[in-house]
Amino acid sequence: MGAIKKLFALTAIFLALPAAALAEDYAAVQGYLHSFNNGISVYSGVFALNKDLSLDTTVSLKYAVDFISPDGGEGGDDDEGGGSVAAVSGASAAVNAGSDVRHDFMAGVSHNFNNIISVEAYYDYSTEKDYVSSTPTITLKKDLFEKNTTLTFGYSRNMDTISGRFMTGEEDRTTDNFFAGITQVLSPVTVAQIGYSHSRSEGLLSEGIRLVPTGAATDADCAPLTAPDPGIVAGGGCVNEAFPSERKRDAYLIGVNHYFTNGLGGLLERSAAKLTFRYYDDSWDVNSWMGEAEFYKYLDDNLIMRLNYRYYTQSKAFFVKDAYSAGDQFKSSSPQIEEKNTNLVGLKLIYLLANPVNAWKLAVNSLEGKYEYYTESTGVNAHIFMGGLRLSF
Amino acid sequence: MLKKIFVALFISVLLPALASAGLVNKKAPDFTLNGLDGKAVSLGEYKGRVVFLDFWASWCPPCKKEMPEINKLAEKFKDSDMAVVGVSVDKKKEHAGTFISTIPGVSKRLTVLHDPESSVVSSYMAQAMPTSYIIDRAGVIRFVHFGYRETDPAEWVKEIESLLKGK
Protein backbone atom coordinates (compact mmCIF):
# COMPACT_ATOMS: atom_id res chain seq x y z
CA MET A 1 0.00 0.00 0.00
CA GLY A 2 2.91 2.34 0.82
CA ALA A 3 4.39 1.77 -2.63
CA ILE A 4 1.07 2.61 -4.26
CA LYS A 5 0.86 5.86 -2.29
CA LYS A 6 4.38 6.77 -3.39
CA LEU A 7 3.57 5.99 -6.99
CA PHE A 8 0.43 8.11 -6.74
CA ALA A 9 2.40 11.01 -5.24
CA LEU A 10 5.01 10.81 -7.98
CA THR A 11 2.34 10.69 -10.66
CA ALA A 12 0.56 13.63 -9.07
CA ILE A 13 3.78 15.62 -9.14
CA PHE A 14 4.42 14.76 -12.75
CA LEU A 15 0.92 15.69 -13.78
CA ALA A 16 0.52 18.71 -11.53
CA LEU A 17 1.95 21.42 -13.66
CA PRO A 18 1.52 22.82 -17.17
CA ALA A 19 3.20 21.54 -20.27
CA ALA A 20 4.10 22.88 -23.68
CA ALA A 21 3.88 26.30 -25.25
CA LEU A 22 2.23 27.66 -28.37
CA ALA A 23 4.17 27.50 -31.64
CA GLU A 24 3.71 30.13 -34.30
CA ASP A 25 2.40 29.70 -37.84
CA TYR A 26 5.10 29.93 -40.45
CA ALA A 27 6.31 28.59 -43.74
CA ALA A 28 9.98 28.32 -44.62
CA VAL A 29 11.61 27.97 -48.01
CA GLN A 30 15.34 27.29 -48.10
CA GLY A 31 17.91 26.42 -50.72
CA TYR A 32 21.33 24.92 -50.06
CA LEU A 33 24.42 24.23 -52.08
CA HIS A 34 27.09 21.91 -50.69
CA SER A 35 30.06 22.13 -53.03
CA PHE A 36 32.86 19.63 -52.38
CA ASN A 37 36.44 19.81 -53.50
CA ASN A 38 36.12 16.42 -55.17
CA GLY A 39 33.80 17.85 -57.80
CA ILE A 40 30.56 16.86 -56.12
CA SER A 41 27.80 19.41 -55.71
CA VAL A 42 24.57 18.86 -53.88
CA TYR A 43 21.71 21.24 -54.47
CA SER A 44 18.98 21.04 -51.83
CA GLY A 45 15.60 22.58 -51.33
CA VAL A 46 13.53 22.58 -48.14
CA PHE A 47 9.86 23.54 -47.93
CA ALA A 48 8.36 23.54 -44.45
CA LEU A 49 5.02 24.50 -42.98
CA ASN A 50 4.12 24.87 -39.31
CA LYS A 51 0.47 25.58 -38.47
CA ASP A 52 -1.43 25.91 -35.19
CA LEU A 53 -4.77 24.20 -35.61
CA SER A 54 -5.62 25.44 -32.13
CA LEU A 55 -3.75 26.68 -29.05
CA ASP A 56 -3.08 23.04 -28.19
CA THR A 57 -2.41 21.44 -31.56
CA THR A 58 0.27 22.16 -34.13
CA VAL A 59 0.91 20.36 -37.41
CA SER A 60 4.12 20.46 -39.39
CA LEU A 61 4.92 19.34 -42.88
CA LYS A 62 8.25 19.33 -44.61
CA TYR A 63 9.56 18.33 -47.99
CA ALA A 64 13.26 18.30 -48.76
CA VAL A 65 14.93 17.37 -52.00
CA ASP A 66 18.62 16.82 -52.76
CA PHE A 67 20.02 16.83 -56.27
CA ILE A 68 23.44 15.25 -56.27
CA SER A 69 25.64 16.20 -59.18
CA PRO A 70 28.93 14.41 -59.43
CA ASP A 71 31.46 15.92 -61.75
CA GLY A 72 33.23 13.00 -63.36
CA GLY A 73 32.96 10.88 -60.27
CA GLU A 74 32.45 7.16 -60.81
CA GLY A 75 32.60 4.48 -58.18
CA GLY A 76 35.06 4.63 -55.31
CA ASP A 77 34.68 7.32 -52.74
CA ASP A 78 35.29 10.96 -52.31
CA ASP A 79 38.69 10.98 -50.68
CA GLU A 80 40.40 10.02 -53.89
CA GLY A 81 38.38 12.52 -55.92
CA GLY A 82 35.81 10.14 -57.35
CA GLY A 83 32.15 9.43 -56.78
CA SER A 84 29.56 11.22 -54.76
CA VAL A 85 28.93 8.68 -52.10
CA ALA A 86 27.34 10.03 -48.94
CA ALA A 87 28.20 13.54 -50.02
CA VAL A 88 25.42 15.23 -48.14
CA SER A 89 22.30 13.25 -48.06
CA GLY A 90 23.40 9.64 -48.12
CA ALA A 91 22.37 9.52 -51.74
CA SER A 92 24.81 7.69 -53.93
CA ALA A 93 25.90 8.36 -57.47
CA ALA A 94 24.40 6.42 -60.24
CA VAL A 95 26.75 4.34 -62.28
CA ASN A 96 28.96 6.19 -64.74
CA ALA A 97 28.90 9.57 -63.05
CA GLY A 98 25.16 10.08 -63.28
CA SER A 99 23.25 11.97 -60.67
CA ASP A 100 20.82 11.03 -57.97
CA VAL A 101 17.87 12.64 -56.31
CA ARG A 102 16.74 12.15 -52.73
CA HIS A 103 13.25 13.05 -51.60
CA ASP A 104 12.39 13.45 -47.94
CA PHE A 105 8.86 13.90 -46.61
CA MET A 106 8.03 14.64 -43.00
CA ALA A 107 4.67 15.09 -41.33
CA GLY A 108 4.12 15.69 -37.67
CA VAL A 109 1.62 16.76 -35.09
CA SER A 110 2.03 17.96 -31.55
CA HIS A 111 -0.70 18.23 -28.98
CA ASN A 112 -0.86 19.64 -25.50
CA PHE A 113 -3.13 17.50 -23.34
CA ASN A 114 -4.91 19.84 -20.94
CA ASN A 115 -1.66 21.55 -20.02
CA ILE A 116 -0.47 18.31 -18.44
CA ILE A 117 1.84 16.83 -21.00
CA SER A 118 2.75 17.51 -24.60
CA VAL A 119 3.10 14.74 -27.17
CA GLU A 120 4.75 15.07 -30.56
CA ALA A 121 4.55 12.43 -33.26
CA TYR A 122 6.44 12.62 -36.54
CA TYR A 123 6.86 10.41 -39.53
CA ASP A 124 9.76 10.81 -41.91
CA TYR A 125 10.04 9.03 -45.25
CA SER A 126 12.96 9.43 -47.59
CA THR A 127 13.71 7.74 -50.86
CA GLU A 128 16.48 7.68 -53.42
CA LYS A 129 17.72 5.26 -56.04
CA ASP A 130 19.26 2.76 -53.65
CA TYR A 131 17.99 3.71 -50.20
CA VAL A 132 14.56 3.97 -48.67
CA SER A 133 14.14 5.08 -45.09
CA SER A 134 11.06 5.20 -42.93
CA THR A 135 11.20 6.72 -39.44
CA PRO A 136 8.36 7.25 -36.99
CA THR A 137 9.22 9.31 -33.90
CA ILE A 138 7.33 10.02 -30.73
CA THR A 139 8.35 12.59 -28.12
CA LEU A 140 6.88 13.41 -24.73
CA LYS A 141 7.54 16.80 -23.12
CA LYS A 142 6.73 17.88 -19.63
CA ASP A 143 7.26 21.30 -18.09
CA LEU A 144 7.94 21.63 -14.38
CA PHE A 145 8.62 24.37 -11.85
CA GLU A 146 6.79 27.20 -13.61
CA LYS A 147 8.21 26.01 -16.92
CA ASN A 148 11.76 26.51 -15.75
CA THR A 149 12.42 22.86 -16.45
CA THR A 150 11.44 20.83 -19.49
CA LEU A 151 11.81 17.07 -19.55
CA THR A 152 11.87 15.36 -22.92
CA PHE A 153 11.71 11.67 -23.68
CA GLY A 154 11.59 10.25 -27.14
CA TYR A 155 11.82 7.17 -29.27
CA SER A 156 12.24 6.68 -32.98
CA ARG A 157 12.71 3.66 -35.21
CA ASN A 158 14.55 3.83 -38.51
CA MET A 159 13.45 1.14 -40.93
CA ASP A 160 15.74 1.29 -43.94
CA THR A 161 16.00 -0.78 -47.12
CA ILE A 162 19.31 -0.65 -48.89
CA SER A 163 20.01 -1.72 -52.46
CA GLY A 164 23.42 -0.29 -53.25
CA ARG A 165 24.79 -0.66 -56.75
CA PHE A 166 27.27 -3.33 -55.73
CA MET A 167 24.55 -5.45 -54.10
CA THR A 168 22.68 -8.20 -55.88
CA GLY A 169 19.40 -7.55 -54.05
CA GLU A 170 18.15 -5.42 -51.18
CA GLU A 171 18.67 -5.77 -47.47
CA ASP A 172 17.19 -4.16 -44.41
CA ARG A 173 18.54 -2.16 -41.52
CA THR A 174 16.66 -1.29 -38.35
CA THR A 175 17.69 1.26 -35.76
CA ASP A 176 15.96 1.93 -32.47
CA ASN A 177 16.75 5.33 -30.95
CA PHE A 178 15.97 6.42 -27.42
CA PHE A 179 16.63 9.95 -26.29
CA ALA A 180 16.08 12.03 -23.19
CA GLY A 181 16.90 15.56 -22.22
CA ILE A 182 16.44 18.18 -19.57
CA THR A 183 16.33 21.87 -20.37
CA GLN A 184 16.73 24.12 -17.35
CA VAL A 185 16.34 27.87 -17.14
CA LEU A 186 19.13 29.04 -14.88
CA SER A 187 18.47 32.78 -14.89
CA PRO A 188 16.53 35.37 -16.91
CA VAL A 189 19.41 35.27 -19.39
CA THR A 190 20.74 31.71 -19.22
CA VAL A 191 19.30 28.36 -20.17
CA ALA A 192 21.09 25.02 -20.25
CA GLN A 193 20.37 21.53 -21.41
CA ILE A 194 21.72 18.04 -21.10
CA GLY A 195 20.78 15.19 -23.35
CA TYR A 196 21.44 11.53 -23.84
CA SER A 197 20.64 9.19 -26.66
CA HIS A 198 21.12 5.48 -27.14
CA SER A 199 20.61 3.64 -30.36
CA ARG A 200 20.85 0.08 -31.57
CA SER A 201 21.24 -0.79 -35.23
CA GLU A 202 20.85 -4.23 -36.76
CA GLY A 203 21.00 -5.59 -40.27
CA LEU A 204 23.10 -4.42 -43.19
CA LEU A 205 25.14 -1.56 -41.74
CA SER A 206 27.20 -0.83 -44.86
CA GLU A 207 25.60 0.72 -47.93
CA GLY A 208 26.63 -1.48 -50.81
CA ILE A 209 28.06 1.49 -52.72
CA ARG A 210 31.77 1.06 -52.07
CA LEU A 211 34.33 -1.60 -52.92
CA VAL A 212 37.33 -2.52 -50.82
CA PRO A 213 40.63 -3.46 -52.44
CA THR A 214 42.11 -6.62 -50.93
CA GLY A 215 45.55 -8.12 -51.25
CA ALA A 216 47.48 -6.69 -54.18
CA ALA A 217 44.54 -4.70 -55.58
CA THR A 218 44.46 -0.92 -55.18
CA ASP A 219 41.79 1.80 -55.13
CA ALA A 220 42.65 2.56 -58.75
CA ASP A 221 41.84 -1.05 -59.70
CA CYS A 222 38.44 -0.81 -57.99
CA ALA A 223 37.46 2.69 -59.12
CA PRO A 224 36.12 1.87 -62.60
CA LEU A 225 34.24 -1.29 -61.58
CA THR A 226 30.48 -1.64 -61.77
CA ALA A 227 30.44 -4.90 -59.81
CA PRO A 228 32.72 -6.61 -57.27
CA ASP A 229 35.61 -8.60 -58.76
CA PRO A 230 37.45 -10.72 -56.20
CA GLY A 231 40.18 -11.60 -58.72
CA ILE A 232 40.72 -8.33 -60.56
CA VAL A 233 44.49 -8.62 -60.25
CA ALA A 234 46.73 -11.54 -59.35
CA GLY A 235 46.59 -11.86 -55.58
CA GLY A 236 43.98 -9.19 -55.11
CA GLY A 237 40.41 -8.25 -55.65
CA CYS A 238 37.71 -5.65 -55.15
CA VAL A 239 34.99 -6.81 -52.81
CA ASN A 240 31.96 -5.39 -51.04
CA GLU A 241 32.37 -3.75 -47.67
CA ALA A 242 31.57 -6.02 -44.74
CA PHE A 243 30.53 -4.44 -41.44
CA PRO A 244 29.37 -6.04 -38.20
CA SER A 245 25.64 -6.62 -38.22
CA GLU A 246 25.04 -4.76 -34.98
CA ARG A 247 26.03 -1.37 -33.64
CA LYS A 248 25.18 0.25 -30.30
CA ARG A 249 25.70 3.98 -29.87
CA ASP A 250 25.59 6.39 -26.94
CA ALA A 251 25.78 10.16 -27.17
CA TYR A 252 25.86 12.74 -24.37
CA LEU A 253 25.25 16.41 -24.87
CA ILE A 254 25.49 19.49 -22.73
CA GLY A 255 24.68 22.97 -23.93
CA VAL A 256 24.21 26.45 -22.54
CA ASN A 257 22.75 29.60 -24.07
CA HIS A 258 23.45 32.98 -22.54
CA TYR A 259 21.98 36.36 -23.46
CA PHE A 260 24.04 39.52 -23.05
CA THR A 261 22.20 42.73 -22.27
CA ASN A 262 25.41 44.78 -22.29
CA GLY A 263 29.17 44.43 -22.04
CA LEU A 264 32.35 45.32 -23.91
CA GLY A 265 31.28 48.94 -24.25
CA GLY A 266 27.91 48.02 -25.75
CA LEU A 267 29.34 45.57 -28.26
CA LEU A 268 27.59 42.66 -26.58
CA GLU A 269 24.22 44.38 -26.23
CA ARG A 270 21.42 42.22 -27.62
CA SER A 271 23.63 39.25 -28.33
CA ALA A 272 23.69 35.62 -27.32
CA ALA A 273 26.33 32.94 -27.07
CA LYS A 274 25.58 29.26 -27.39
CA LEU A 275 28.05 26.55 -26.40
CA THR A 276 27.50 22.86 -27.01
CA PHE A 277 29.62 19.82 -26.18
CA ARG A 278 28.87 16.29 -27.23
CA TYR A 279 30.60 13.03 -26.46
CA TYR A 280 29.87 9.88 -28.39
CA ASP A 281 30.96 6.30 -28.27
CA ASP A 282 29.79 3.05 -29.80
CA SER A 283 30.36 -0.68 -29.95
CA TRP A 284 32.63 -0.29 -32.98
CA ASP A 285 35.05 1.69 -30.82
CA VAL A 286 34.29 4.91 -32.68
CA ASN A 287 34.35 7.64 -30.10
CA SER A 288 34.18 11.33 -30.71
CA TRP A 289 34.15 14.76 -29.14
CA MET A 290 32.39 17.77 -30.58
CA GLY A 291 32.52 21.36 -29.41
CA GLU A 292 30.47 24.10 -31.01
CA ALA A 293 30.17 27.81 -30.38
CA GLU A 294 27.63 30.18 -31.89
CA PHE A 295 27.41 33.90 -31.41
CA TYR A 296 24.27 35.83 -32.35
CA LYS A 297 24.10 39.59 -32.45
CA TYR A 298 21.42 42.08 -33.40
CA LEU A 299 23.33 44.47 -35.65
CA ASP A 300 20.19 46.60 -35.59
CA ASP A 301 16.49 45.95 -34.95
CA ASN A 302 16.15 44.23 -38.31
CA LEU A 303 19.43 42.45 -38.86
CA ILE A 304 20.79 39.45 -36.94
CA MET A 305 24.26 38.05 -37.48
CA ARG A 306 25.39 34.59 -36.46
CA LEU A 307 28.99 33.42 -36.31
CA ASN A 308 29.54 29.73 -35.73
CA TYR A 309 32.46 27.38 -35.26
CA ARG A 310 32.42 23.64 -34.73
CA TYR A 311 35.30 21.27 -34.05
CA TYR A 312 34.90 17.51 -34.19
CA THR A 313 37.32 14.66 -33.68
CA GLN A 314 36.69 10.94 -33.90
CA SER A 315 38.62 7.69 -33.62
CA LYS A 316 38.30 4.94 -36.19
CA ALA A 317 36.22 1.79 -35.94
CA PHE A 318 38.05 -1.21 -34.55
CA PHE A 319 38.05 -3.02 -37.88
CA VAL A 320 39.32 -0.14 -40.01
CA LYS A 321 42.77 -0.92 -41.43
CA ASP A 322 45.09 0.58 -44.02
CA ALA A 323 45.01 -2.63 -46.05
CA TYR A 324 42.75 -5.65 -46.12
CA SER A 325 43.18 -9.28 -47.07
CA ALA A 326 40.45 -11.44 -48.54
CA GLY A 327 40.22 -13.34 -45.28
CA ASP A 328 39.37 -10.29 -43.12
CA GLN A 329 35.91 -10.67 -41.61
CA PHE A 330 35.22 -6.93 -41.75
CA LYS A 331 36.32 -4.56 -44.46
CA SER A 332 35.66 -0.87 -44.97
CA SER A 333 36.22 1.89 -47.49
CA SER A 334 33.90 4.25 -45.66
CA PRO A 335 35.33 7.65 -44.74
CA GLN A 336 32.61 7.87 -42.10
CA ILE A 337 34.31 5.48 -39.68
CA GLU A 338 37.92 6.52 -40.24
CA GLU A 339 39.90 8.59 -37.79
CA LYS A 340 39.38 12.27 -38.57
CA ASN A 341 39.05 15.82 -37.33
CA THR A 342 36.66 18.27 -38.88
CA ASN A 343 36.11 22.00 -38.68
CA LEU A 344 33.06 23.98 -39.65
CA VAL A 345 33.04 27.76 -39.60
CA GLY A 346 30.33 30.03 -40.85
CA LEU A 347 28.48 33.31 -41.01
CA LYS A 348 24.72 33.77 -41.28
CA LEU A 349 22.64 36.91 -41.70
CA ILE A 350 18.93 37.15 -41.01
CA TYR A 351 17.05 40.21 -42.19
CA LEU A 352 13.74 40.85 -40.41
CA LEU A 353 11.39 42.84 -42.62
CA ALA A 354 9.91 45.75 -40.70
CA ASN A 355 6.91 45.69 -43.03
CA PRO A 356 6.27 42.12 -44.17
CA VAL A 357 5.85 41.80 -47.94
CA ASN A 358 2.54 40.24 -48.85
CA ALA A 359 2.49 37.52 -51.48
CA TRP A 360 -0.99 36.05 -52.05
CA LYS A 361 -2.07 34.89 -48.55
CA LEU A 362 1.47 34.77 -47.24
CA ALA A 363 3.63 37.52 -45.79
CA VAL A 364 7.41 37.37 -46.10
CA ASN A 365 8.75 38.14 -42.65
CA SER A 366 12.44 37.48 -42.97
CA LEU A 367 15.23 36.66 -45.40
CA GLU A 368 18.30 34.67 -44.46
CA GLY A 369 21.53 33.58 -45.98
CA LYS A 370 24.64 31.81 -44.80
CA TYR A 371 28.08 30.70 -45.87
CA GLU A 372 29.98 27.93 -44.14
CA TYR A 373 33.29 26.24 -44.84
CA TYR A 374 33.80 22.62 -43.86
CA THR A 375 37.13 20.84 -43.74
CA GLU A 376 38.24 17.36 -42.82
CA SER A 377 41.67 16.09 -41.91
CA THR A 378 41.13 13.55 -44.70
CA GLY A 379 41.47 16.35 -47.23
CA VAL A 380 37.79 16.73 -48.09
CA ASN A 381 36.36 20.19 -47.78
CA ALA A 382 33.14 21.86 -48.80
CA HIS A 383 31.68 25.30 -49.30
CA ILE A 384 28.12 25.51 -48.01
CA PHE A 385 25.72 28.21 -49.17
CA MET A 386 22.18 28.73 -47.96
CA GLY A 387 19.45 31.19 -48.81
CA GLY A 388 15.93 31.23 -47.50
CA LEU A 389 12.86 33.09 -46.48
CA ARG A 390 10.34 32.76 -43.73
CA LEU A 391 6.68 33.53 -44.26
CA SER A 392 3.67 33.88 -42.03
CA PHE A 393 0.04 33.21 -42.92
CA MET B 1 13.33 8.90 3.85
CA LEU B 2 11.90 8.39 0.36
CA LYS B 3 8.47 9.35 1.64
CA LYS B 4 9.85 12.62 3.07
CA ILE B 5 11.51 13.44 -0.25
CA PHE B 6 8.26 12.85 -2.15
CA VAL B 7 6.26 14.95 0.28
CA ALA B 8 8.81 17.78 0.12
CA LEU B 9 8.84 17.62 -3.68
CA PHE B 10 5.04 17.57 -3.80
CA ILE B 11 4.80 20.60 -1.54
CA SER B 12 7.56 22.56 -3.29
CA VAL B 13 5.86 21.94 -6.61
CA LEU B 14 2.41 22.91 -5.37
CA LEU B 15 3.42 25.95 -3.29
CA PRO B 16 3.63 28.46 -6.17
CA ALA B 17 0.21 27.30 -7.39
CA LEU B 18 -1.20 27.68 -3.90
CA ALA B 19 0.39 31.11 -3.45
CA SER B 20 -1.24 32.64 -6.49
CA ALA B 21 -4.49 30.78 -6.07
CA GLY B 22 -4.41 32.32 -2.60
CA LEU B 23 -5.04 35.75 -4.19
CA VAL B 24 -8.57 34.69 -5.04
CA ASN B 25 -10.97 36.38 -2.66
CA LYS B 26 -8.17 38.66 -1.47
CA LYS B 27 -7.91 42.38 -2.07
CA ALA B 28 -6.22 43.21 -5.36
CA PRO B 29 -2.85 44.87 -4.69
CA ASP B 30 -3.12 48.55 -5.51
CA PHE B 31 -0.78 50.08 -8.07
CA THR B 32 -0.07 53.17 -10.14
CA LEU B 33 1.41 52.75 -13.61
CA ASN B 34 1.85 54.95 -16.67
CA GLY B 35 -0.11 54.35 -19.81
CA LEU B 36 1.49 54.27 -23.24
CA ASP B 37 0.59 57.97 -23.44
CA GLY B 38 2.59 58.59 -20.24
CA LYS B 39 -0.49 59.35 -18.15
CA ALA B 40 -0.53 57.78 -14.68
CA VAL B 41 -3.39 55.41 -13.87
CA SER B 42 -4.17 53.83 -10.47
CA LEU B 43 -6.22 50.73 -9.76
CA GLY B 44 -8.01 52.77 -7.09
CA GLU B 45 -9.60 54.88 -9.85
CA TYR B 46 -11.73 51.85 -10.76
CA LYS B 47 -13.25 51.40 -7.31
CA GLY B 48 -16.91 50.51 -7.63
CA ARG B 49 -16.36 48.97 -11.05
CA VAL B 50 -15.59 45.44 -12.17
CA VAL B 51 -12.05 45.27 -13.54
CA PHE B 52 -10.57 42.82 -16.01
CA LEU B 53 -6.81 43.07 -15.43
CA ASP B 54 -4.46 41.26 -17.80
CA PHE B 55 -0.67 40.98 -17.68
CA TRP B 56 0.90 40.37 -21.10
CA ALA B 57 4.06 40.86 -23.13
CA SER B 58 4.84 41.46 -26.80
CA TRP B 59 7.20 38.47 -26.81
CA CYS B 60 4.51 36.06 -25.70
CA PRO B 61 2.80 34.09 -28.52
CA PRO B 62 -0.39 33.24 -26.55
CA CYS B 63 -0.69 36.95 -25.72
CA LYS B 64 -0.93 37.63 -29.46
CA LYS B 65 -3.92 35.28 -29.63
CA GLU B 66 -5.44 36.67 -26.46
CA MET B 67 -5.22 40.41 -27.08
CA PRO B 68 -7.82 40.60 -29.89
CA GLU B 69 -10.24 38.73 -27.59
CA ILE B 70 -9.56 41.20 -24.77
CA ASN B 71 -10.21 43.98 -27.23
CA LYS B 72 -13.57 42.39 -28.13
CA LEU B 73 -14.33 42.07 -24.42
CA ALA B 74 -13.73 45.78 -23.93
CA GLU B 75 -16.10 46.56 -26.80
CA LYS B 76 -18.75 44.12 -25.55
CA PHE B 77 -18.89 45.74 -22.11
CA LYS B 78 -18.23 49.33 -23.21
CA ASP B 79 -21.61 50.54 -21.92
CA SER B 80 -21.23 48.82 -18.55
CA ASP B 81 -19.42 49.38 -15.27
CA MET B 82 -16.58 47.15 -16.44
CA ALA B 83 -13.03 48.38 -17.06
CA VAL B 84 -10.47 46.47 -19.14
CA VAL B 85 -6.85 47.09 -18.23
CA GLY B 86 -3.95 45.44 -20.01
CA VAL B 87 -0.53 45.72 -18.39
CA SER B 88 2.53 45.14 -20.54
CA VAL B 89 5.63 43.80 -18.79
CA ASP B 90 7.85 44.59 -21.79
CA LYS B 91 11.05 46.31 -20.77
CA LYS B 92 10.63 48.80 -23.62
CA LYS B 93 7.42 50.79 -24.00
CA GLU B 94 7.79 50.93 -27.78
CA HIS B 95 7.51 47.14 -27.98
CA ALA B 96 4.19 47.32 -26.16
CA GLY B 97 3.03 50.13 -28.44
CA THR B 98 3.97 48.22 -31.59
CA PHE B 99 2.16 45.14 -30.31
CA ILE B 100 -1.05 47.08 -29.60
CA SER B 101 -0.91 48.75 -33.02
CA THR B 102 -1.21 45.33 -34.67
CA ILE B 103 -4.72 44.87 -33.24
CA PRO B 104 -7.32 45.98 -35.77
CA GLY B 105 -9.79 48.46 -34.30
CA VAL B 106 -8.32 48.94 -30.81
CA SER B 107 -11.14 49.72 -28.42
CA LYS B 108 -11.14 53.10 -26.65
CA ARG B 109 -12.27 51.16 -23.58
CA LEU B 110 -9.00 49.19 -23.50
CA THR B 111 -6.55 50.84 -21.11
CA VAL B 112 -2.97 49.84 -21.74
CA LEU B 113 -0.41 50.36 -18.98
CA HIS B 114 3.32 49.65 -18.83
CA ASP B 115 5.10 47.84 -15.98
CA PRO B 116 8.77 47.89 -17.09
CA GLU B 117 10.18 46.98 -13.68
CA SER B 118 7.66 44.13 -13.28
CA SER B 119 6.87 45.40 -9.80
CA VAL B 120 3.11 45.15 -10.23
CA VAL B 121 3.01 41.75 -11.93
CA SER B 122 5.21 40.32 -9.20
CA SER B 123 2.79 41.59 -6.53
CA TYR B 124 0.05 39.69 -8.33
CA MET B 125 2.23 36.52 -8.40
CA ALA B 126 1.34 35.68 -11.98
CA GLN B 127 2.28 32.09 -12.80
CA ALA B 128 2.12 32.30 -16.54
CA MET B 129 2.26 34.76 -19.37
CA PRO B 130 -0.43 35.94 -19.89
CA THR B 131 -2.38 35.95 -16.62
CA SER B 132 -5.68 37.70 -16.12
CA TYR B 133 -7.55 38.66 -12.98
CA ILE B 134 -11.20 39.63 -12.65
CA ILE B 135 -11.72 42.03 -9.74
CA ASP B 136 -15.12 42.84 -8.25
CA ARG B 137 -16.51 46.26 -7.39
CA ALA B 138 -15.04 46.09 -3.87
CA GLY B 139 -11.54 45.54 -5.27
CA VAL B 140 -11.41 41.83 -4.44
CA ILE B 141 -9.96 39.33 -6.91
CA ARG B 142 -12.66 36.79 -7.73
CA PHE B 143 -11.28 34.90 -10.75
CA VAL B 144 -7.76 34.15 -12.04
CA HIS B 145 -6.81 32.74 -15.43
CA PHE B 146 -3.24 31.52 -15.85
CA GLY B 147 -2.25 31.42 -19.50
CA TYR B 148 -4.73 31.70 -22.33
CA ARG B 149 -7.07 28.95 -23.52
CA GLU B 150 -9.56 29.15 -26.35
CA THR B 151 -12.40 28.68 -23.87
CA ASP B 152 -11.29 31.71 -21.82
CA PRO B 153 -13.25 34.48 -23.64
CA ALA B 154 -16.57 32.73 -22.94
CA GLU B 155 -15.57 32.16 -19.30
CA TRP B 156 -14.53 35.79 -18.90
CA VAL B 157 -17.96 36.95 -20.07
CA LYS B 158 -19.77 34.64 -17.65
CA GLU B 159 -17.56 35.68 -14.74
CA ILE B 160 -17.83 39.40 -15.47
CA GLU B 161 -21.61 39.23 -15.88
CA SER B 162 -21.87 37.43 -12.53
CA LEU B 163 -19.93 40.25 -10.85
CA LEU B 164 -21.80 43.02 -12.66
CA LYS B 165 -25.10 41.59 -11.41
CA GLY B 166 -23.96 41.70 -7.78
CA LYS B 167 -24.16 45.46 -7.11
Place this chain on the structure above:
Amino acid sequence: MKPILLALAITLGALTISGCARVKPWEREHLADPIMQFDANKEEKAVREHFLGTREGSAGSFGVSGGGCGCN
Protein backbone atom coordinates in the same frame (compact mmCIF):
# COMPACT_ATOMS: atom_id res chain seq x y z
CA MET C 1 35.69 12.24 -19.42
CA LYS C 2 32.32 10.50 -19.01
CA PRO C 3 32.38 10.91 -15.19
CA ILE C 4 32.62 14.68 -15.70
CA LEU C 5 29.55 14.64 -17.91
CA LEU C 6 27.78 12.53 -15.33
CA ALA C 7 28.75 14.98 -12.59
CA LEU C 8 27.47 17.88 -14.68
CA ALA C 9 24.26 16.00 -15.30
CA ILE C 10 23.77 15.36 -11.63
CA THR C 11 24.47 19.02 -10.82
CA LEU C 12 21.93 20.18 -13.35
CA GLY C 13 19.53 17.60 -12.05
CA ALA C 14 20.04 18.81 -8.51
CA LEU C 15 19.34 22.38 -9.59
CA THR C 16 16.24 21.14 -11.31
CA ILE C 17 14.90 19.26 -8.36
CA SER C 18 15.70 21.96 -5.83
CA GLY C 19 14.01 24.51 -8.07
CA CYS C 20 16.58 27.04 -6.95
CA ALA C 21 16.51 28.54 -10.43
CA ARG C 22 12.98 29.96 -10.51
CA VAL C 23 12.72 32.54 -13.22
CA LYS C 24 9.30 34.13 -13.16
CA PRO C 25 7.12 34.17 -16.28
CA TRP C 26 7.49 37.93 -16.70
CA GLU C 27 11.30 37.69 -16.51
CA ARG C 28 11.59 35.59 -19.64
CA GLU C 29 11.75 38.31 -22.27
CA HIS C 30 15.33 37.53 -23.27
CA LEU C 31 14.76 33.79 -23.08
CA ALA C 32 11.89 34.23 -25.57
CA ASP C 33 14.18 35.95 -28.07
CA PRO C 34 14.61 33.72 -31.16
CA ILE C 35 18.41 33.95 -30.84
CA MET C 36 18.16 32.14 -27.50
CA GLN C 37 16.18 29.14 -28.73
CA PHE C 38 17.70 25.69 -28.94
CA ASP C 39 15.47 24.93 -31.90
CA ALA C 40 15.30 28.32 -33.57
CA ASN C 41 15.71 27.08 -37.13
CA LYS C 42 14.93 23.40 -37.06
CA GLU C 43 14.94 23.10 -40.85
CA GLU C 44 18.52 24.34 -41.06
CA LYS C 45 19.47 22.18 -38.11
CA ALA C 46 18.01 19.08 -39.79
CA VAL C 47 19.99 19.75 -42.99
CA ARG C 48 23.19 20.31 -40.98
CA GLU C 49 22.70 17.15 -38.89
CA HIS C 50 22.06 15.09 -42.00
CA PHE C 51 25.11 16.46 -43.79
CA LEU C 52 27.36 15.88 -40.80
CA GLY C 53 25.85 12.44 -40.23
CA THR C 54 26.97 11.34 -43.68
CA ARG C 55 30.51 12.61 -43.15
CA GLU C 56 31.08 11.66 -39.54
CA GLY C 57 30.69 8.36 -37.76
CA SER C 58 28.66 9.54 -34.79
CA ALA C 59 24.96 10.22 -34.55
CA GLY C 60 22.45 11.12 -31.94
CA SER C 61 21.90 13.48 -29.01
CA PHE C 62 21.58 16.60 -31.07
CA GLY C 63 19.66 18.38 -28.33
CA VAL C 64 16.06 18.94 -27.29
CA SER C 65 13.87 22.02 -27.02
CA GLY C 66 12.81 23.96 -23.93
CA GLY C 67 13.47 27.31 -22.30
CA GLY C 68 11.92 30.07 -24.37
CA CYS C 69 9.07 32.24 -23.15
CA GLY C 70 7.49 29.47 -21.09
CA CYS C 71 4.12 30.99 -21.91
CA ASN C 72 0.69 29.60 -21.13
